[in-house]
Amino acid sequence: MEIDRTLLLQTFAAEADEQLQVMEQGLVALELRPADAELLAAVFRAAHTFKGNAAVVGLEALALRAHVIEDALDSMRTHAAPVSSGAVSELLTTLDTLRSELRQSLAREPVDLAGTSALGPDDGAFAANRHRTLRIDAAKLDRMLSLSGEISIARGRLRAQLAAEDAHGAELRLAAALETHLEADRLHRELQEEIMQARMVPVGPMFRQYQRVVRDLALSLGKRVALSITGEDVELDTTVSDHVRDPIMHMLRNALDHGIETPERRSAAGKDPVGRLTLGARREANSIFIELSDDGAGFDTQRIAQRARQLGDERASELGEEELLRLVMEPGFSTADGVSELSGRGVGMDVVRRNIDALRGTVSIASRRGQGSTIGLRLPLTLAIIDGFFVEVAGETYVLPLESVTECIELPSDQRTHADGCGVHDFRGQALPYVRLRELFGLGGAPPRREHLAIVRHGERQAGIAIDAPLGQDQAVIKPLSKLFHGIAAVAGSTITGSGHVALILDVAAVLDLAVARAPGSRGVTDSSREVA
Amino acid sequence: MMHFENDERATSADAEVARRQYLTFFLGGEEYGVPILRVRQIIELGAITRVPAAPACVRGVINLRGGVVPVADLAIRFGQPECVPTRFTCIVVVDVALDDELTLMGLMVDSVNQTMELADGDIEPPPSFGTQAGPELLLGMGKYGAKFVLLLDIDQALGSLERPADPAPEPVAASAGEPRGADA
Numbered sequence: 216m217e218i219d220r221t222l223l224l225q226t227f228a229a230e231a232d233e234q235l236q237v238m239e240q241g242l243v244a245l246e247l248r249p250a251d252a253e254l255l256a257a258v259f260r261a262a263h264t265f266k267g268n269a270a271v272v273g274l275e276a277l278a279l280r281a282h283v284i285e286d287a288l289d290s291m292r293t294h295a296a297p298v299s300s301g302a303v304s305e306l307l308t309t310l311d312t313l314r315s316e317l318r319q320s321l322a323r324e325p326v327d328l329a330g331t332s333a334l335g336p337d338d339g340a341f342a343a344n345r346h347r348t349l350r351i352d353a354a355k356l357d358r359m360l361s362l363s364g365e366i367s368i369a370r371g372r373l374r375a376q377l378a379a380e381d382a383h384g385a386e387l388r389l390a391a392a393l394e395t396h397l398e399a400d401r402l403h404r405e406l407q408e409e410i411m412q413a414r415m416v417p418v419g420p421m422f423r424q425y426q427r428v429v430r431d432l433a434l435s436l437g438k439r440v441a442l443s444i445t446g447e448d449v450e451l452d453t454t455v456s457d458h459v460r461d462p463i464m465h466m467l468r469n470a471l472d473h474g475i476e477t478p479e480r481r482s483a484a485g486k487d488p489v490g491r492l493t494l495g496a497r498r499e500a501n502s503i504f505i506e507l508s509d510d511g512a513g514f515d516t517q518r519i520a521q522r523a524r525q526l527g528d529e530r531a532s533e534l535g536e537e538e539l540l541r542l543v544m545e546p547g548f549s550t551a552d553g554v555s556e557l558s559g560r561g562v563g564m565d566v567v568r569r570n571i572d573a574l575r576g577t578v579s580i581a582s583r584r585g586q587g588s589t590i591g592l593r594l595p596l597t598l599a600i601i602d603g604f605f606v607e608v609a610g611e612t613y614v615l616p617l618e619s620v621t622e623c624i625e626l627p628s629d630q631r632t633h634a635d636g637c638g639v640h641d642f643r644g645q646a647l648p649y650v651r652l653r654e655l656f657g658l659g660g661a662p663p664r665r666e667h668l669a670i671v672r673h674g675e676r677q678a679g680i681a682i683d684a685p686l687g688q689d690q691a692v693i694k695p696l697s698k699l700f701h702g703i704a705a706v707a708g709s710t711i712t713g714s715g716h717v718a719l720i721l722d723v724a725a726v727l728d729l730a731v732a733r734a735p736g737s738r739g740v741t742d743s744s745r746e747v748a
Numbered sequence: 749m750m751h752f753e754n755d756e757r758a759t760s761a762d763a764e765v766a767r768r769q770y771l772t773f774f775l776g777g778e779e780y781g782v783p784i785l786r787v788r789q790i791i792e793l794g795a796i797t798r799v800p801a802a803p804a805c806v807r808g809v810i811n812l813r814g815g816v817v818p819v820a821d822l823a824i825r826f827g828q829p830e831c832v833p834t835r836f837t838c839i840v841v842v843d844v845a846l847d848d849e850l851t852l853m854g855l856m857v858d859s860v861n862q863t864m865e866l867a868d869g870d871i872e873p874p875p876s877f878g879t880q881a882g883p884e885l886l887l888g889m890g891k892y893g894a895k896f897v898l899l900l901d902i903d904q905a906l907g908s909l910e911r912p913a914d915p916a917p918e919p920v921a922a923s924a925g926e927p928r929g930a931d932a
Contacts, residue, residue, distance in 0.1 A: 458909060611798060656800035694816045696799075696809070697853070698846055699909065703801045709816045717797040717809045717816050 220272075227272045228321055230264075236312055236424070237261040237370065238284070242310070243426045247441065249288070249298035252546055259288045274320050281311045304434075307427070329515060349453055355413050362406040369399035379560065411597055416456055417507070418496045419447030425467055429492065432471045439478050442470060445495035451503055452597040458574050459505065459594065466507045466590050467492070469564070474511030474588060484585065503594045510587040514540060514580065540580040544568040564590075574598065575707070577674070580687050585625040603691035603710070603720065606682040610657035612718035614691050614710055615680070619671045619723040623685045626666040639728060640668060640679055649679030650730035656705075673724045691720060705729050758925070766860040767867045770890065772897050773840060776828050776880055780873035781897045782842060788852060789841040790860055795831055805910040812841065820906055821896055826880045831856045845903040852891060853906055862898070866890045881905070891929075911925065 226398045241258035248254065258647035266281035287306060290296040294416045325436040376392040383400040422444045451459075475481075475490035482488050520532060523542055534542070544564045567590075568578045575595050582588035595601070604623070626640065626649075637653025640647045649668055653660065691710035694717075700706060704725035712718050751892075751903055770781035781847035789812075795820055796808040809816050823831045832835065836859035843850040874886035879898060889897040 408762070546751050656798075658798065658800075694814075696816060696849060697818045698849075699806065699818050699853075700799055700802060703799065706799060709797075711814065711816070715811055716795050718813050719797065719799065 223272055224321070224324055225266050227274075228317075230268060231317055234261040234265040234268075235310065235317070236251050236420075238265075239307065240423050241303075243305055243430050245298055246300055246303045252292075255288065255292055255298070259292060262288055263593065270730070273598050277313065277316055277320060280316060281307070282704040284309055285406075300383055300605065305385065307431075339358070349414070349416070351413050355409065359406060359409050359413070362402055362409060365486075366406065368404045369402060370393055372398065384463045400601065408601075409514070411599070413451075414453050414597070414599075415450035416453050417448050417450050419444070419454060420445060421460060421463075422494055422496070425494065425572050429467060429471065432468065433490075435477075436471060437477060438490060439606065440475055440476050440492055442467075442492045442494060446497050449498050449503060451496075451594070452599075454598050455503075455574055455594055458570060459592065462570045462592070463494070463505065463507065465564075465567050467494075470507060470509040470511065470590075474509040476512055498596075503596060505594065506589055508587060508589040513586055513588045513652065514582040515583045516540070516582075516584070519543060540582060543580065544578060544617055545610075567592075575601075598693065600690050600692055601720070602688065604669065604688050605686035605691075605712070605718065606652075606667075606680075606684055607684045608652045609660050611658065611731070612686065612712055612716065613652065613682075614670060614718050614720040615671065615723060616720070617688055617744075619673055621670045621677075622666055623669045626668040626679075626681055628664070628666075630645040636681075637734060638681075642670070642679070647677065647679050648730075649681050650706075650726070651681035652726075653681075653683075653731060655726070655733070671723045673727060676724075676727060678727050678730075679722075691718075693720065767865050769863055769865050770897070770899065771840065771863050772861045773838070773855075774859050775857050776823050776826070778880055779895070779897045780822075780881075781866075781899045782840070782855075782902055784863055786842045786844075786902060787840060788843060791839050791841065791854075793839055793856070795835045805844070805909065807844055807856060810839065812852065812854075815852070817841065817852045817854055820909075821856045822881075822900075822905065822917060823856075825905055826882075826910075827887075829879055831858065834858070842902055844906045846907050855902075855906075862905055864890070864892055866892065866899075874898070 223491065238258050238261045241254055245251065245254055245258065262281055266278050266285055269275075269277040269281060284306060287296070287302070287309075291298050291302070296302065373392055373395045376395060379388060382662060426442055426573070429440055429442045449744040470492055475492070476484070476486075478488035482503065487510075491508075491510045493507075495508075496503060496505050498504075516536055519539045519542055520534065522535075523539070524532070528542075529646065544567070564578075564580070571578050571592055573596070575598070577593045579591045579593075580588065581591070601614075602617035604617050604620045606613050606615060624642075636651035638649055638651075640649050647670070651666075652658070653662055662681075663683050665684075667682050667685055669682055669685065670679055693708045694710055696706065696709050705722055706719050706722045707722040707725075709717050710720055770783040771784050771787050772779050772781040774780075775891045791812070794810060796810055798808040799806065799818075802808070802818075806821045807820050807821050807830075809818050821831045823829065838857055839854040840857055840859050840860065841852055841854050845851075846853075847918075871888040871892045872891065873888055874883040875889070876883055879886065881898060881900065885901055885905045887901045889896040890899050
């Protein structure tokens with residue numbers, strides 16, 4: 216009996232959360248399209264279902280509250296009451312009350328409801344540390360099961376082949392075993408792909424949650440803004456998705472606070488008084504791009520330069536437009552003059568960049584004074600596996616993310632000059648600085664007679680990393696490193712090689728930073744040669 | 749060659765039992781003990797992957813059944829010359845409280861000796877000097893027969909390692925003389 220109630224409540228909590236979201240998003244949309252009867256009907260249905268479900272699990276107070284919402288919607292449906300902005304605001308407030316009541320009621324239940332987001336912290340939809348669950352299409356699970364079954368069969372066959380009496384001769388037997396093994400390998404890759412696929416979630420639901428935030432923020436700022444969303448079907452790994460929520464939120468706040476002007480200013484500048492925000496996603500090769508564009512004032516590069524001078528960067532006046540925009544993402548840099556309620560608390564774009572860096576993504580800013588700005592995030596498809604370029608240095612194996620390696624060449628022996636491990640190589644007529652990992656990491660020992668140079672690119676920077684030998688490229692399953700090592704920027708993670716040893720995955724940008732910081736006469740860690748785009 | 753494995757969780761402490769079990773091992777000629785409930789596994793010394801800019805007493809990381817686990821050299825932690833591998837050298841994998849979270853860590857030891865039971869009465873406070881490990885790293889001195897075993901406070905010894913903040917040691921050619929407060 217008790218179990219039934221737990222199940223019932225869990226289902227109710229999950230569904231209630233969805234219905235609240237349907238209502239919220241529907242109401243925000245309704246404000247923009249008051250005549251949309253279908254939309255109104257959908258919101259009404261959600262309220263009605265919520266009421267019914269709440270009554271079933273015996274949460275009468277919630278059912279009553281939902282009934283109030285349902286009533287108000289019904290009078291809108293029958294045109295007894297207008298769909299005005301004020302009415303929507305009122306309903307949204309009631310919805311917030313309902314949401315917090317729901318949370319309280321569920322918290323009082325003597326059952327464990329972890330995993331239902333309705334129980335998340337008070338910021339509701341943007342709960343970061345809620346229990347992570349994922350709904351998976353049962354068909355996907357079936358495919359995984361059948362693949363793992365096929366793998367078992369292949370392994371059984373392999374075992375039989377290896378254990379068989381030598382009837383056909385060892386060579387034939389080995390050839391057959393190898394074939395079976397390759398078959399099992401292929402199946403395993405398929406299984407892995409299925410699992411990765413199952414982790415992918417469309418960005419649409421996350422994007423739509425921002426509608427309400429944008430609406431409320433715009434109202435409180437006295438601005439008028441329409442947020443349009445593109446690429447809702449683009450899928451993102453669930454972990455990546457969880458980690459971009461806050462950065463996008465930050466970007467939206469920034470755009471609303473500093474980008475979009477007040478309606479009066481916009482009219483005076485000959486623009487539509489309603490500002491446009493576009494949040495879009497698209498997939499390109501192995502990356503996902505998320506872009507937020509606004510048609511607001513754009514970044515004020517003069518003010519950025521001024522702020523940079525305040526912070527003691529005397530070269531600010533010589534910097535070009537693009538370089539100034541990059542400065543915005545430096546830690547502690549914020550162009551907000553006063554501390555506003557929304558952003559400008561000294562934490563601005565640098566927070567966005569740090570979050571995206573942690574996901575192995577990149578941030579770019581494009582801006583035109585008076586016409587608006589676009590902030591682009593490039594994110595990897597998944598955080599669990601990377602394509603790696605495996606290299607050997609002093610007996611250790613290191614993995615460079617393949618995307619940052621452009622090629623690998625042999626380092627001519629006459630080019631090995633400096634004792635500190637750095638040097639410059641004439642790379643097709645270009646002076647290419649390189650750093651030797653052996654010295655950089657203090658691994659000791661003498662470099663081999665033949666060394667190689669992995670040419671890496673990060674943003675605009677190109678450099679060489681001198682290694683003993685390339686070992687080839689392969690997929691690397693990322694293993695987290697102990698917290699003990701979290702301060703080491705050059706090491707992004709670790710993986711386990713085919714031989715069972717641990718290989719460190721390097722952060723190319725941080726390795727180059729380290730080389731710059733070590734260089735004699737370097738200006739120190741805050742050297743602005745760190746690229747972002 | 750796995751000699752030993754412990755599947756008991758550290759929560760089975762029975763309040764009445766005043767006798768506790770310890771695993772002892774030799775390190776730099778002294779015998780140390782750690783509470784056996786903290787010991788997860790003892791494995792033979794294999795390949796250790798070095799981690800650049802790691803704390804000095806961390807020799808690197810190993811693959812422990814698909815997980816990546818740091819290995820510490822307590823000899824270095826105690827300010828002694830580093831542990832030189834012999835055929836008896838082992839890695840004792842223990843649970844260490846790091847930021848209030850138990851995390852696996854390997855201890856490189858010269859050799860594993862025995863498991864012993866000590867009553868609370870057999871344990872004396874650590875001497876204020878005279879041991880390789882400072883008194884702040886010890887829980888006490890366990891007495892058995894005519895001998896003493898140093899009971900290690902592994903959380904203190906390994907949980908409080910200084911984290912690498914900036915992997916870059918100071919550039920030597922500091923002609924500009926910029927003082928940067930990195931404690932490398």
